[in-house]
Amino acid sequence: MKFFLPIYICFLFFGLKTTFAQTDTEYLKKQKDSTEVMYYLIEGDTIAREIIDLDEVILLDKLKFSSEQDRRRYLILRRKTRKVYPYAKLASERLTTMTERLKTIDKNRHKRLYTKRIQKYIEGEFSDKLKKLTHTEGQILVKLIHRQTGRTAFDLVKELRTGWRAFWYNTTASLFEISLKEEYNPFDVKEDYLIEDILERSFQESILERQKPAFPIDYLDLKAAWNKKTVNN
Numbered sequence: 001m002k003f004f005l006p007i008y009i010c011f012l013f014f015g016l017k018t019t020f021a022q023t024d025t026e027y028l029k030k031q032k033d034s035t036e037v038m039y040y041l042i043e044g045d046t047i048a049r050e051i052i053d054l055d056e057v058i059l060l061d062k063l064k065f066s067s068e069q070d071r072r073r074y075l076i077l078r079r080k081t082r083k084v085y086p087y088a089k090l091a092s093e094r095l096t097t098m099t100e101r102l103k104t105i106d107k108n109r110h111k112r113l114y115t116k117r118i119q120k121y122i123e124g125e126f127s128d129k130l131k132k133l134t135h136t137e138g139q140i141l142v143k144l145i146h147r148q149t150g151r152t153a154f155d156l157v158k159e160l161r162t163g164w165r166a167f168w169y170n171t172t173a174s175l176f177e178i179s180l181k182e183e184y185n186p187f188d189v190k191e192d193y194l195i196e197d198i199l200e201r202s203f204q205e206s207i208l209e210r211q212k213p214a215f216p217i218d219y220l221d222l223k224a225a226w227n228k229k230t231v232n233n
Contacts, residue, residue, distance in 0.1 A: 060200065060201055060204065074194060074198075077140075077191070077194055077195065077198065078198045078202075080134075080136060080137045080140055081140055081144075081195050081198045081199065081202075082198070082202055082207060082208060083137060084133065084137050084138075084140050084141040084144060085144055085199065085202075085208055086208070086209075087129070087130070087141055088141060088144035088145050088147070088148050089148060089209065089211045091145070092145075092148045092149060092211065094118070098114075098115065098118045101114065102114065102115070135177055135178055138173075138178050139177070139178045139179070139182060140195065142178065142179070142180055142182045143182055143183070143184040143192060143195065144184065144195075146182070146183050146184040146214075147184040147213045147214065147217075148211060148213060148214060149214050150214030150215055151214075152180060152181050152182065152183060153180040153181075153182075154170050154179075154180040154181045157180065186217060186222055187222060187225055190226075193222060193226050196217060196219065196222060197219075197223075200219050
């Protein structure tokens with residue numbers, strides 16, 4: 001059974017800030033793409049040294065499964081996660097833009113008009129695609145929304161619309177075994193741990209574009225925690 005995930009949960013809030021440090025008087029720094037060139041000033045002469053700024057790479061173990069059934073479940077979860085993650089990421093970016101724009105608008109009336117225009121834009125962009133999500137894909141999307149924003153889809157709907165609409169959406173979603181109050185907890189929930197594993201592998205394989213979560217998730221600590229649980233069990 002398909003579930004029409006409320007479009008309004010795609011109004012997310014997650015700001016990514018980039019800080020640029022000032023160079024001191026000992027060297028000049030010029031950056032292009034991932035290559036950083038530093039020009040040191042030594043007794044009037046300029047000496048260039050090139051530094052390659054690479055992202056941290058985590059060495060991932062080869063996937064191992066205790067049974068064929070576990071392997072199939074993982075592959076199904078991987079397909080669904082890769083399908084809905086771009087929606088959570090893109091919606092987060094859309095709301096970030098909206099939030100920054102609202103800061104420049106003084107009148108509440110103008111803010112409401114601007115928000116309404118953004119709502120219509122997102123509905124037109126995502127409506128048909130979200131309608132086609134299954135209930136399991138919808139629940140994964142709800143979890144990823146919490147991962148990217150630090151807030152549940154229920155809270156976001158409540159903030160951007162009304163408490164009554166949030167209650168109604170959650171009640172309707174519960175009929176399809178979907179809770180808009182669902183949180184992403186990879187350290188305690190096995191499925192969330194598998195989702196995080198899928199995301200990390202997909203990021204490294206350039207299948208998905210990495211976007212930092214709203215709260216820190218150390219993959220190595222996460223894996224160690226679940227390995228410990230497996231040994232204890």
